[in-house]
Structure formats: structure tokens, C-alpha cells
Amino acid sequence: MTGRRQEIRERNRLSxxxxxxxxxxxxxxxETSVSEIIQRANLSRGMIHLHFGGKDNLVDEAARYSSEQYYNGIYDLLEATGQTGQEHIEMIVRGDLSETILNKKNVSIWYAFRGEARNRAAIAAFSDTRDAKLRNLVFNAFARIAKETGTEHPNQVARDATHGTLAMxxxxxxxxxxxxxxxxxDEAMRxxxxxxRAMFPKHFDLNGAVLSE
Amino acid sequence: MTGRRQEIRERNRLSxxxxxxxxxxxxxxxETSVSEIIQRANLSRGMIHLHFGGKDNLVDEAARYSSEQYYNGIYDLLEATGQTGQEHIEMIVRGDLSETILNKKNVSIWYAFRGEARNRAAIAAFSDTRDAKLRNLVFNAFARIAKETGTEHPNQVARDATHGTLAMxxxxxxxxxxxxxxxxxDEAMRxxxxxxRAMFPKHFDLNGAVLSE
DNA sequence: GATTTAAATGGACGATTGTCCATTTTGTGA
DNA sequence: TCACAAAATGGACAATCGTCCATTTAAATC
Structure with missing residues (x-):
């Protein structure tokens, strides 16, 4: 009745x-072999086949999980910020460069999967740091900013600003x-x-990173 | 006398x-195993040990070679351009995004090695796309530009412009x-x-990529 | 052309890989 | 408490891994 069985099962899967x-x-x-994995998880050899049907599926699932964690981190930050375009942008940039998200472990994982992305479709699907959802958030923020500046082609400007910022x-x-x-x-943020600031002087004038010179 | 022997030897090494x-x-x-390598090179199994002492050394050497090819490509381009700061920057950006340098094969190789960089010092040493030499070239070009604009802290501006441009x-x-x-x-370049252009309006006004909007 | 020797060959080798299933363990419902 | 079934175990297995060396090939020297 407790569902203890399923609970253990899911805990092992996550392990x-x-x-x-x-x-x-x-x-x-x-160097991530089956032996290495089951030793770390402190589980038996057969578990991988039982839960995922094979090592490759497990690795794909790990890539998916890792990607999900990244986006959740970003989206959580966005809920705790104001609503202006520049506030959104600032929060995304700040978050993307924060210790919580940009740290040795995450970066190692991210680039390890990237290296395999070209040869494994399942991994490629999850190794795009800037998926459509995040891209849209950034774009909408820049679009608002661009419109406020009264520029001639605000959508085009916003699109380029989005692309360039995410690339940077x-x-x-x-x-x-x-x-x-x-x-x-701090330097990266600055x-x-x-x-x-060069593109939108009025909006990022006193905002964002430490403005030391 | 002809050195035919050494010639064959070096050809095999390169293969x-x-x-x-x-x-x-x-x-x-x-999936790059010893069997895969010697089959592609059409050589015998023992050659890897003979020439490189082991597979790992061969892979490290391949990373070094690949990196060298990249830089040679960039430096070659620079010799065929003018001497102003903006000409240098434009040539580096254009080159870095050109078919010759940015193509499927190179990108696959580059990111595959990057994925291993964290765990293999020899590879990390060659997987920095923007080494000190290239960085200096870009910095010097931006420093000239920044000085011409009469800004207050030209070196700091140039440093940031270098960092940001290479990151982008x-x-x-x-x-x-x-x-x-x-x-x-073209879009990437634009x-x-x-x-x-936002940072240095006078210098990149009519230059560079297609200015379509 | 005979001799020397550097270069190249290819298979033997033990270690390790991922898969899979017969067996054991353990939570669940009667 | 017992019977059932789901979950977990751990070793057998063939395949593949990278290393290394006894042997063969062929260029260089005499």
C-alpha cells in the first residue's frame, strides 16, 4: 500500500x-563504463539492462536529465525577477554565469555530451543550451527593448541581439x-x-555587471 | 641517399x-579504436605502437596537428589583408566563419576533443581555439581602433571587445x-x-558582413 | 648482387567491454 | 504467515579493446 516497492525502484533508477x-x-x-556506473550507484550489474534496456539508453536519459536540470535552474530564476525586458535579460545572463549553473561539474558534463552530439541523435537533442523556449524568452525581452528605442526594424534587431547574446x-x-x-x-558579465550597453545605451546604462574600469 | 625510407616513414606517420x-x-x-584507425590508414596493427608508443599518444598528436591546421588557416588569411585594425578584425571574423575553417569535419573534430579536454591535459592544451597569439592579434587590432575613437580607457575597451568577440x-x-x-x-557575420558597429560606430559602419535588414 | 638494418607486419595476449538470464531477495496482498 | 510476483543480483558470455613482439619485407650500403 505504501508503494514502497515503486519508491525504491525509482530511487535506483535515479541513482x-x-x-x-x-x-x-x-x-x-x-571512461564511463558499465562497471564504473554500477560501482558508483552501488547497484548490481543487471540493473542497467533492467531499467534502461542497455547502457546507451541510460546515457541518453542522463543527457536528457542533465539538460532538464539546466533549464529548470534558469526558469526558476526568471520567476523571481521583474517584468521589464532588461530585467529579464539581466537575470538570464546573471543566472547563466552563476556558480549554481556554470560550475566545473556542469561544464564537464555539458561538453562531454556535446562531443558526442554529432554522432548520437538522442544526445544532440538535449545538448542545445539555448532551446526554443529560452530563445523565445530572450527574444521577447529584446523585442520590448528594441521597440522602446524606436529603432527601424525592432524585430530584426531583437533577433540579432538574441543570437549574439546567447552566442557570447x-x-x-x-x-x-x-x-x-x-x-x-564578473568580468564575463561586464x-x-x-x-x-553599446547596442541599447538607454536600457543597460547603469544595469548589470560591475561597471569597473 | 634519396631518403626514400624516411619519406615513407613520415607518410605513414601522417596517415x-x-x-x-x-x-x-x-x-x-x-568509436575511434586501434582497429578503426589502422583500417582507415591501411596500415598494420603494430604501426601505432611503433610510431607513437601507444594509442593515447597518437590521439594527442592528432589533436595537436588539428589545432595547428586551424591556426595556420587563420594566419594565412591575415597575411593577405590590409593593416588597419578593422581590416584585421574583419578578416579574422570572416575567416573563422568561412567554409574553409568552419565546416562539418573541423567542428566535429574540435568538439570531440573538447569533450575530452577536461580529462586529458595533452588535449586541453590544444583545444583552446583562441590561443595567446590569436588573442594578441585581435587585441592589438581593437586597441588601435579604441585609441582612434579617443575613448577614456582604450586598453580596457580593447580587452573587453577581444574577449566578447572571440566568445561570440x-x-x-x-x-x-x-x-x-x-x-x-552571413547571418552569423552580420x-x-x-x-x-554598436561599440565602434565609425570603424565598422560600412564594413564587414552583408548589411541586409 | 650480397649484406645489413630499419621499417612494417599481423597475430597472440590478457584485460575489459556491454549484454543477458538463471537465481536470489524482498515487498505486497491473501 | 504464506504464496506470489516484482525487483535486484552477479556471474557467464562473446566481442572487442590496446599492447607488444617474433617474424617478414624492403630500402640502403657495401
Missing amino acids: LIEAVLDSVAEKGIS LEGMWTDYLLHPDSFDR IVFRFL | LIEAVLDSVAEKGIS LEGMWTDYLLHPDSFDR IVFRFL
């Missing part, structure tokens, strides 16, 4: 997924991947906002 | 490296990785230059 993510983060994909954030992640210890979050 | 890169591009790192290019590469068929080079 396997988290074991994969831990292993991928620490050892990389190529991607690049910052890569910086962090390659130089995690010398990476400076740079993104310097570009945004 | 192994190129076989690794082909395999990594087509099948990914995890990284992001464009990721776009290409994940959506190679819908990726639009966006980069839209940001640069």
Missing part, C-alpha cells in the same frame, strides 16, 4: 542516472571549460553588458 | 594522424555544431558586426 553524470564529469564519457554566453562557457580557475564571472 | 581525425569526425572519439565566435561555432544545415554564415 543510475546520477552515477552516469558523476562519472562523466569526473572521468569523461569514454556560449563562448563564456567555453572559457570556463578551458580555464576554470582563472575564469572571472563584457556581455558592455556589448549590450 | 595515422589523418586516420584518427577522419574517424573522430565521422564516428566520434569513443565560439558561440557561432556551437550553433554550427548543433545545426549545421540551417546555419547561416550579427558579430552589428555588435561591433
